[in-house]
Amino acid sequence: MTRAEFRALVEPAVLALGASWDEPTWTAYYRSLRDLPMPWLQAAITIVERRTRQPYEPSFPSAPTIRAYAEQALQAYVAAHPYTGCVECEDSPGFRVRLDLSRTVERCPCRVRYLARLSS
Numbered sequence: 001m002t003r004a005e006f007r008a009l010v011e012p013a014v015l016a017l018g019a020s021w022d023e024p025t026w027t028a029y030y031r032s033l034r035d036l037p038m039p040w041l042q043a044a045i046t047i048v049e050r051r052t053r054q055p056y057e058p059s060f061p062s063a064p065t066i067r068a069y070a071e072q073a074l075q076a077y078v079a080a081h082p083y084t085g086c087v088e089c090e091d092s093p094g095f096r097v098r099l100d101l102s103r104t105v106e107r108c109p110c111r112v113r114y115l116a117r118l119s120s
Helices: 003-016 023-033 038-050 063-080 109-119
Strands: 095-097 105-107
Touching: 003 023, 003 038, 023 063, 038 063, 063 109, 105 109
Parallel strands: none
Antiparallel strands: 095 105
């Protein structure tokens, strides 16, 4: 994610919550959160916008708190969409026996696709 994409995603929440960020603050948050996949950062920002602030709480949560919200969103997605495997890996979900004569085990492509959905 680029810095411009990050700012476009987070800036409406910053403004809506009445926070004022200077460039060092933007840089610190960007460096802390840039490795999060965009869908999970979007979900975390949605949680930030919808949460009820407690008295004496800062107007905008810290980067680790936003990261925790992203993890909550990921866990909710995984709970709603569990990995079940496919026909090729039904006996050992995520792994299948290679089709050549070696009879070795390899990662099933369906598991790779599932993990790609989680990280994109």
